[in-house]
Amino acid sequence: MINLGTGQAKRRSAIALLATVALGLATTSCSPGNDAPKADGPPSGDIRVLSNWSGPEAEAFDAVVKGFSAKYPDVSVKVESVPFDQTQSVLTQQFAAGSPPDAAVALPGMVRQLSQQGLLMDVDGIWDTWVKNGEYNDSLRAIAAGSDNHTDAVYVKGNVNGLIWHTTARTKALGMSAPPATWPELTTMLDKYKASGVAPFSVGAKDVWVPTQWMDPILLNVAGEEKFNKLARGEIGWDDADVAKAVTVFSTMIRDYWPKNALDTGFSDETCGWVKGKNAFANNGAFVNGIVASCDPSLRPGTDYTFFTLPPFEGTDKPAQAVSGDLFVGAKESKNPVATRAFLEYLGSVDAQTIWAKRGGYIAPNMKVPSSVYPTANDKAAAELWPKDAASQAGYDLDDWIGGELQSKYRNALVELVRSQDAAAFIDTMKAADTRSNG
Amino acid sequence: MTVTKKESMTTTEKVAAPTLKAARTPGTRRRQGRAKITPYLFVGPILLVFAGFYLWPALSTIASSLFTWGMLNPWELGAPSEWDYVGLSNYSSTLSSADFWNAALNSAIWLIVFPVLVLAVSFPLALLVWNARRGSGIFRSIFILPMTISLSAAGIIWSFIYNPDPNKGVLNALLRVVGLEDASFTFGPLEVHAGQWLSNPGILHLGMADVRFANLFVIIPAVWAFAGFGVITFTAGLTSVPSELLDAARVDGAKQSQLVRHVVIPSLRPSIVVVAVVSVIFALRTFDIVLVTTAGGPAKDTEVLAMLLWRQVFQYLDTPQGGLAAAIAVLMSVFMIIISLPYIRATLKEQQ
Numbered sequence: 072m073i074n075l076g077t078g079q080a081k082r083r084s085a086i087a088l089l090a091t092v093a094l095g096l097a098t099t100s101c102s103p104g105n106d107a108p109k110a111d112g113p114p115s116g117d118i119r120v121l122s123n124w125s126g127p128e129a130e131a132f133d134a135v136v137k138g139f140s141a142k143y144p145d146v147s148v149k150v151e152s153v154p155f156d157q158t159q160s161v162l163t164q165q166f167a168a169g170s171p172p173d174a175a176v177a178l179p180g181m182v183r184q185l186s187q188q189g190l191l192m193d194v195d196g197i198w199d200t201w202v203k204n205g206e207y208n209d210s211l212r213a214i215a216a217g218s219d220n221h222t223d224a225v226y227v228k229g230n231v232n233g234l235i236w237h238t239t240a241r242t243k244a245l246g247m248s249a250p251p252a253t254w255p256e257l258t259t260m261l262d263k264y265k266a267s268g269v270a271p272f273s274v275g276a277k278d279v280w281v282p283t284q285w286m287d288p289i290l291l292n293v294a295g296e297e298k299f300n301k302l303a304r305g306e307i308g309w310d311d312a313d314v315a316k317a318v319t320v321f322s323t324m325i326r327d328y329w330p331k332n333a334l335d336t337g338f339s340d341e342t343c344g345w346v347k348g349k350n351a352f353a354n355n356g357a358f359v360n361g362i363v364a365s366c367d368p369s370l371r372p373g374t375d376y377t378f379f380t381l382p383p384f385e386g387t388d389k390p391a392q393a394v395s396g397d398l399f400v401g402a403k404e405s406k407n408p409v410a411t412r413a414f415l416e417y418l419g420s421v422d423a424q425t426i427w428a429k430r431g432g433y434i435a436p437n438m439k440v441p442s443s444v445y446p447t448a449n450d451k452a453a454a455e456l457w458p459k460d461a462a463s464q465a466g467y468d469l470d471d472w473i474g475g476e477l478q479s480k481y482r483n484a485l486v487e488l489v490r491s492q493d494a495a496a497f498i499d500t501m502k503a504a505d506t507r508s509n510g
Numbered sequence: 511m512t513v514t515k516k517e518s519m520t521t522t523e524k525v526a527a528p529t530l531k532a533a534r535t536p537g538t539r540r541r542q543g544r545a546k547i548t549p550y551l552f553v554g555p556i557l558l559v560f561a562g563f564y565l566w567p568a569l570s571t572i573a574s575s576l577f578t579w580g581m582l583n584p585w586e587l588g589a590p591s592e593w594d595y596v597g598l599s600n601y602s603s604t605l606s607s608a609d610f611w612n613a614a615l616n617s618a619i620w621l622i623v624f625p626v627l628v629l630a631v632s633f634p635l636a637l638l639v640w641n642a643r644r645g646s647g648i649f650r651s652i653f654i655l656p657m658t659i660s661l662s663a664a665g666i667i668w669s670f671i672y673n674p675d676p677n678k679g680v681l682n683a684l685l686r687v688v689g690l691e692d693a694s695f696t697f698g699p700l701e702v703h704a705g706q707w708l709s710n711p712g713i714l715h716l717g718m719a720d721v722r723f724a725n726l727f728v729i730i731p732a733v734w735a736f737a738g739f740g741v742i743t744f745t746a747g748l749t750s751v752p753s754e755l756l757d758a759a760r761v762d763g764a765k766q767s768q769l770v771r772h773v774v775i776p777s778l779r780p781s782i783v784v785v786a787v788v789s790v791i792f793a794l795r796t797f798d799i800v801l802v803t804t805a806g807g808p809a810k811d812t813e814v815l816a817m818l819l820w821r822q823v824f825q826y827l828d829t830p831q832g833g834l835a836a837a838i839a840v841l842m843s844v845f846m847i848i849i850s851l852p853y854i855r856a857t858l859k860e861q862q
Contacts, residue, residue, distance in 0.1 A: 156805065159824070159825055159827070160820075160824035160825060163581045163582065163824050163827060164581065164824065166581075166582060167581040167582060167584060180828075181827070184582075184827040184828050185582070185827075187828075188582040188583065190582065277708075277709070277807075277808075279805075279807065331692055331703075331706070332674035332692070332705065332706060332709070333709075334706070334708075334709030334710060334808045335672070335673075335674035335705075335706055335707065335708055335709045336674055336675075340673075340674075340675060340678075349675075474827075474828065475825075475826055475827055475828030475829065476825075476826040476828060476829045476831075477828075479821065479825060479826070483807070483809045483810055484809075486807060486808045486809040487809050489808075490709075490710060490808065490809070
């Protein structure tokens with residue numbers, strides 16, 4: 072036992088201790104921080120940023136942040152990384168706790184939900200300049216729109232989907248001298264490979280976003296861009312004849328060309344599956360180009376592996392392009408709004424996106440980023456598919472667009488579709504889940 | 511019980527008698543007053559912690575289950591003007607929701623299978639350790655080692671074991687060796703798909719409903735990680751089995767199996783209750799291992815109640831379902847309290 076002395080001495084010790092603690096607390100709470108941001112003037116102080124990239128993409132984002140720090144040396148950027156699947160929950164918790172990051176990665180569905188609660192910084196001014204300068208167009212601006220009639224996000228990373236990746240050695244062995252120009256040519260080639268007893272496609276459907284990457288290009292191809300965008304916005308239902316036809320085409324693809332273990336396989340195993348020759352193809356986005364090296368660093372992009380886009384389902388017109396990408400939002404309650412706004416503006420700029428584009432596996436949404444900066448033939452070809460003018464037909468990632476509970480139900484229904492290949496059951500499930508078109 | 515009460519009353523009287531005599535002087539009265547306060551001073555801090563971190567959140571959860579709210583517009587006691595009171599409709603919506611019953615069924619599978627497997631694995635292992643002539647400490651350490659790993663890590667380790675690629679997943683490598691890679695079998699209403707451990711390992715078609723077995727392969731890693739607790743508890747219990755009883759049974763000609771059945775198991779009843787109840791509580795609140803292995807999928811095949819609750823609060827921002835999540839939490843807590851009653855009773859009995 073520690074002897075604290077007499078009663079009086081004990082009381083004196085206790086009072087002294089309390090006074091010290093109180094003084095300490097008062098000092099802590101009252102002292103101004105060394106990095107207190109200025110309300111105006113050049114950006115300075117600290118900002119906290121939440122990202123969800125890993126591997127080469129995280130390294131590329133770090134390089135972009137370094138570029139920002141070089142431009143604004145008085146701003147210190149602290150990047151926190153969260154797993155991709157946890158982004159929404161972590162961001163929600165932080166906003167709910169009243170301590171949101173100053174800036175954070177987000178997808179359109181989430182942008183609209185956070186904006187509905189009035190939690191996001193309005194970046195209309197930045198977009199006005201970008202659109203005026205021809206860096207972005209109104210279609211891209213619409214993707215970053217919030218629910219409050221303002222643009223509440225900036226476009227950081229673009230991507231095109233529906234690319235059929237393959238090694239040139241494999242397609243050469245299949246006798247493919249040019250990409251299939253029609254749907255029958257595609258299925259003939261797939262059937263030829265399937266005859267060897269192996270599923271043509273490597274599919275990592277354990278990652279729930281992978282089947283969604285399949286659905287988008289097929290929907291755009293079979294149902295068309297207009298129906299796709301109407302479906303995304305809840306203007307038509309899943310029982311629309313063209314949409315239903317697209318779902319049937321997709322379920323046939325799963326039945327005929329997917330491996331049995333698709334739901335046990337994750338995205339990285341999907342990529343290594345076709346790279347190492349276990350399967351011949353994979354249908355995924357342009358970002359795959361930056362991941363192939365982790366499976367086989369000896370393969371040269373463009374020469375040893377490349378991609379083709381899905382041929383038109385009917386006729387010969389090029390189908391509308393499936394696109395996706397990542398946005399960044401700023402918190403309305405940011406303690407450092409000047410630096411946060413500067414950071415958001417920088418992320419959407421030519422300078423920032425050139426840094427990332429030079430590393431590959433990335434498409435700059437800013438249309439002023441020259442194609443010469445892309446490091447490989449695959450990156451250049453993918454960037455060419457990015458819809459640079461308002462007339463380009465494109466559909467933004469349906470899954471990322473809808474967000475929330477409906478997104479979760481959509482993903483579950485797709486898993487059921489993978490398992491059962493029952494298009495009618497999928498349509499029934501989605502019709503019950505997505506009631507937006509019911510009026 | 512009556513005897514105990516009488517005994518305790520007698521003890522109080524014995525203690526109280528000299529105190530009453532001593533209360534005659536003012537100094538003694540002060541000491542007596544201090545003696546009355548002192549226990550509360552000792553208990554006070556923990557009561558404050560309990561009230562702040564357990565009681566208040568529990569009451570707040572119960573209250574918030576009567577309102578509509580979401581994480582971005584949370585229910586706050588101090589803002590009655592913003593309350594959206596819905597009465598018991600969160601409970602009726604929950605109890606009529608297919609998602610809730612799917613998650614409840616999965617949790618029920620956990621509640622039954624997990625404790626049974628923990629008991630079935632840890633009890634024989636504890637017996638082996640107990641009977642080992644040499645190295646029982648080493649064996650005990652080996653069996654306890656998985657307990658030192660977090661459940662998330664255990665889930666990740668087992669995800670590798672279940673990997674469908676035979677070059678990566680041990681189980682599928684074994685299946686390839688025995689020629690059962692990608693094999694499927696049908697036995698009446700039962701379908702088995704070899705190698706599809708976490709996606710579609712098998713289905714039991716029961717007419718109105720299909721029971722899928724993906725849950726089982728999430729439960730196995732949890733048993734692997736948790737069985738050490740059973741081993742510790744049973745080996746501790748086994749040391750208190752009276753050796754005279756065992757010797758007497760042996761003299762009477764009891765075989766090893768009879769010793770276990772008629773002497774060891776009855777003596778270990780308190781330990782069995784502890785392992786079973788703790789396993790049940792663990793099973794009901796399971797979340798992390800499901801999140802890292804399947805995230806509740808494929809579809810909702812492995813979604814348990816804790817995961818549904820989490821999704822409703824943190825993932826469905828467009829349809830604020832915090833009240834529904836709170837209702838699930840309350841229902842789970844009520845169930846857990848009922849399940850824990852035997853354990854609490856056994857503990858209190860032991861203390862008495």
